[in-house]
Structure formats: structure tokens, C-alpha cells
Amino acid sequence: MSKQRIIAIDGPAASGKSTVAREAAKRLNCVYVDSGAFYRGVTWKMLREGVNTKNPLAVLPVLLKSKWKFEVRDRAVFFSIDGVEPGEALRDKDVREAVSDIAAMPAVRKFVVSNLRKLKKLGSLAMEGRDIGSVVFPKTPYKFYLDANPEERAKRRHAELIARGETEKAQEVMESLERRDKKDSTRKAAPLKIADGAYVIDTSEYDVEGVARVLLGRISDLEKPRSDKMINPIWYRIACKFLGMGLKVCNNIQAYGVQNVPKSGGVIIASNHASYLDPPAVGACSRRMRMTHFMARDTLFKNPLMGAFLHRVGVIPLDRERGGDLKAMKTAIQLLKDGACVALFPEGTRSPDGNLQPAKPGIGFLVAKGAAPVVPVYVHGSYEAWSKHSDGFQRKPINVIYGKLITQEEIQALGRGKAAYPLIGDLIMQRIAELKQKFEAGEITE
Ligand SMILES: Nc1ncnc2c1ncn2[C@@H]1O[C@H](COP(=O)(O)OP(=O)(O)O)[C@@H](O)[C@H]1O
Numbered sequence: 504m505s506k507q508r509i510i511a512i513d514g515p516a517a518s519g520k521s522t523v524a525r526e527a528a529k530r531l532n533c534v535y536v537d538s539g540a541f542y543r544g545v546t547w548k549m550l551r552e553g554v555n556t557k558n559p560l561a562v563l564p565v566l567l568k569s570k571w572k573f574e575v576r577d578r579a580v581f582f583s584i585d586g587v588e589p590g591e592a593l594r595d596k597d598v599r600e601a602v603s604d605i606a607a608m609p610a611v612r613k614f615v616v617s618n619l620r621k622l623k624k625l626g627s628l629a630m631e632g633r634d635i636g637s638v639v640f641p642k643t644p645y646k647f648y649l650d651a652n653p654e655e656r657a658k659r660r661h662a663e664l665i666a667r668g669e670t671e672k673a674q675e676v677m678e679s680l681e682r683r684d685k686k687d688s689t690r691k692a693a694p695l696k697i698a699d700g701a702y703v704i705d706t707s708e709y710d711v712e713g714v715a716r717v718l719l720g721r722i723s724d725l726e727k728p729r730s731d732k733m734i735n736p737i738w739y740r741i742a743c744k745f746l747g748m749g750l751k752v753c754n755n756i757q758a759y760g761v762q763n764v765p766k767s768g769g770v771i772i773a774s775n776h777a778s779y780l781d782p783p784a785v786g787a788c789s790r791r792m793r794m795t796h797f798m799a800r801d802t803l804f805k806n807p808l809m810g811a812f813l814h815r816v817g818v819i820p821l822d823r824e825r826g827g828d829l830k831a832m833k834t835a836i837q838l839l840k841d842g843a844c845v846a847l848f849p850e851g852t853r854s855p856d857g858n859l860q861p862a863k864p865g866i867g868f869l870v871a872k873g874a875a876p877v878v879p880v881y882v883h884g885s886y887e888a889w890s891k892h893s894d895g896f897q898r899k900p901i902n903v904i905y906g907k908l909i910t911q912e913e914i915q916a917l918g919r920g921k922a923a924y925p926l927i928g929d930l931i932m933q934r935i936a937e938l939k940q941k942f943e944a945g946e947i948t949e
Pocket residue numbers: 514515516517518519520521522523659660663706707709710711714
């Protein structure tokens with residue numbers, strides 16, 4: 504039997520979720536689950552019973568009394584409520600207009616999420632909705648977030664409604680989608696968001712086949728042997744132990760907030776850089792949570808012994824002469840997509856005076872394309888211990904402070920494409936500066 508896959512596809516209305524989820528189900532032999540249909544089902548039932556769909560106290564008793572039966576036909580889940588299958592009525596206008604209010608009710612969500620999770624017993628699933636990757640199956644590695652610009656989505660939904668014989672105007676459809684998107688992404692309970700680790704696909708750029716190809720390609724990439732294997736764990740452990748002990752004895756190194764580094768999934772650790780001691784300091788402290796790939800200038804690999812060591816501990820060689828080294832960037836992006844942890848120094852090179860420098864433009868590109876959250880880190884004291892201009896190593900204390908995760912959602916809120924890259928770099932440096940300020944004010948104690 505092939506392994507069980509739970510493919511989670513989220514996104515706003517008419518972004519193409521059901522189309523691609525059906526396609527994935529067909530090609531990968533999964534059961535297709537339209538979770539929106541469950542919320543529509545609850546709404547349909549309430550409208551049938553004449554229940555006020557804005558009043559949770561009226562909805563809950565009717566929902567709890569209703570009997571739901573599930574069955575799989577043509578590789579998709581269907582349900583009946585109290586013996587009636589709602590079918591196409593789920594797409595009716597009254598249901599469409601009321602569903603976001605119903606879906607915002609925590610008790611309804613609890614009911615639906617619990618039923619969705621039970622479907623795991625059916626085997627592999629391609630499930631689409633708003634919170635599949637963030638709430639229903641947060642542990643699945645196969646998370647996708649589909650999006651498309653609002654005009655394109657409204658155009659698609661309008662064409663669909665016209666084909667069903669409805670008479671809504673394009674403008675009305677657009678407004679209805681906007682209303683629903685707003686409710687779905689601002690509600691308190693499980694709002695629509697990009698789940699951490701989700702792979703974002705802008706479907707306005709592709710036809711259906713194109714989206715399916717990207718999605719299936721991503722699944723197949725995830726199933727390739729992990730590039731994490733670039734790290735030899737024994738070498739890594741020995742190097743961290745050795746360097747960590749050295750830093751403890753000589754610099755009394757202390758770490759704060761290391762638990763902010765998630766134990767799994769693609770993540771970037773972004774630290775300030777003032778000394779050669781920063782990579783070993785960050786590597787040794789982060790080791791408690793996970794192994795980390797650093798990026799280092801390729802000239803360090805020239806010495807064969809050093810080169811062999813750096814390769815074994817998973818360091819990515821970076822050609823600093825060539826502005827943005829695309830090969831190194833691609834390696835780092837692939838590692839992030841494979842769920843690895845990549846550490847980098849947004850300032851590019853060591854600070855000449857110990858002060859924070861602006862981020863290099865490449866960092867924004869890497870963060871945007873790697874689609875991973877970022878842990879900001881402030882290393883304090885490494886400049887005093889071994890700066891660019893000092894004669895050598897000093898036994899000064901070093902502290903490594905890990906800040907709260909900058910989520911993909913915050914990053915996406917800065918916009919898309921090239922214009923967002925410098926903003927991403929600025930945001931990261933701002934978070935590092937806040938950590939510096941808090942640490943220096945004595946506000947960070949554990
Ligand atoms: N990539 C695409 N290009 C063009 N039309 C698409 C694409 N993906 C989906 N559609 C069409 O857009 C409409 C909405 O797609 P659907 O999969 O139902 O969206 P969702 O499930 O996100 O609401 C459907 O009529 C579908 O055929």
C-alpha cells in the first residue's frame with residue numbers, strides 16, 4: 504500500500520482550490536474533500552429550518568440534533584443531513600451569502616473540524632478550505648495556499664454562475680467575494696491565513712493544468728530524499744559540542760529564547776553579524792532545537808580540510824563577488840522548501856563598528872521565495888570578543904537572543920515581488936534592533 508498523504512489546500516474563494524484538489528485526488532489516488540461544503544451544509548440546514556444564521560445560540564441546538572452521514576463516491580466525500588443530500592443547493596445564493604457568518608462560529612468549526620479529521624480513516628485525502636493547513640491537519644507536510652487577484656477570481660466565479668443559469672452581475676459577484684474574503688480572514692476563529700510552511704501558488708499566472716503541475720511537482724520534491732542529508736549529523740554534533748564548549752569556557756555564552764526556533768518545517772534564522780564568532784555561537788545555541796545550514800563565502804572552502812568540514816556540516820558556499828549568488832540562493836530556497844533550517848546574516852558582512860547595518864537586498868528575495876518564517880536573533884558581545892578590527896580573540900561574554908517568529912503572514916503583508924524585498928529586509932533588521940534594545944535595557948532575562 505502506498506503511504507498516506509494528506510494534501511491541505513487553502514485559499515480565498517474562487518482561487519481554484521476545488522479544481523486543483525480534485526485533480527490531485529485523481530492523479531494521486533486520494534479522496535477529495537471540500538471542507539467548505541461542510542460549512543455550506545450547516546448553513547443550508549439552518550436556512551431550511553428557518554434558523555437565524557447570525558445567532559450562534561439558535562444554530563447550535565439544531566446542529567447538534569442533526570444526523571450527518573458520509574459516503575465516498577467517485578473518490579469524493581458526500582454527506583446527507585437528516586437523510587437529505589443537499590447537493591447543488593449548497594451553491595445557492597442564500598447559502599453563499601450566509602455561510603461566512605456560520606463558519607465564524609467556534610462551535611460550528613469544532614463540529615466540522617472534528618468530522619474532517621475523522622476522514623483520515625479513508626486513507627489519502629486532498630482536502631481544501633480555509634484552515635486545513637493551519638488547524639485541521641497542521642502537521643501535514645503537503646500544505647498549499649492558492650491565491651489569485653480579486654478580479655481574476657471574480658471573473659472565474661461569475662462565469663461559473665452564468666453557466667449554472669444564475670443572473671448575477673460581475674460587479675455583484677466581485678462584491679460578494681470581497682465581503683466573504685473579509686469575513687473569512689478577519690474572524691477570530693481559525694481565520695483564513697497562509698499556514699506556516701505552506702507553499703503559495705498564485706493561480707492567476709497559470710491555467711488549471713499549470714497549477715496542477717506546480718502542486719504535483721512540489722509534492723514530488725517533498726518526497727525526494729531530504730537535502731537535510733547535506734548535513735552529516737555526527738560531524739554536526741561534534742562541531743557544535745566542541746565550539747559550544749569553547750564559547751562557554753572562553754565567553755560564558757548564554758542563549759535566551761531558543762525555544763522560538765520551531766523544531767520542524769522550513770525556517771530561517773536571521774542574525775546580526777559583527778564577528779567570526781557569530782556562526783559558531785548561533786549554530787551551537789540553535790543545536791538544542793535543530794541542525795542549521797549556514798551560508799559562508801566560498802573562499803573559505805578553498806582550503807581542502809576546511810572545505811571538507813564545511814560541506815559535512817551543511818554550509819552553503821556563497822560567491823560574494825557575484826552580488827546575489829543565484830546558485831547559493833536556489834540551494835537555500837530548496838532547503839527551506841524541504842523543511843530545513845537555514846541561518847543567515849542579513850547584513851551580509853561583519854559590521855565594521857558593532858552597530859547594526861541595513862539588510863542586503865538578497866535577504867528579502869530569499870525569505871519571499873523560501874516561503875518560510877524567520878526567527879530574528881541578536882548576538883550581543885561578539886564584536887567585543889573578536890571584531891573585524893581587533894588584534895585577536897578576547898574572553899568577553901557573548902549572549903544570543905532569539906526573538907518571536909516573524910510569520911509568513913506578516914511577510915506576505917509587505918506585498919509581493921521585488922518591491923517587497925527591501926521591506927522584508929528592513930522588518931527583520933527592525934526586529935533584531937528591538938531585541939538589542941530590550942537586551943541592553945535588561946528586559947531579557949530568560
Ligand atoms: N488556474 C485556473 N485558471 C482558470 N480558471 C480556473 C483556474 N482554476 C480554477 N478555475 C475556474 O475558476 C472557478 C473557481 O474555481 P474553484 O476551483 O471552484 O475555486 P475555489 O474552490 O477556490 O472556490 C471554476 O469555474 C474553475 O473552473
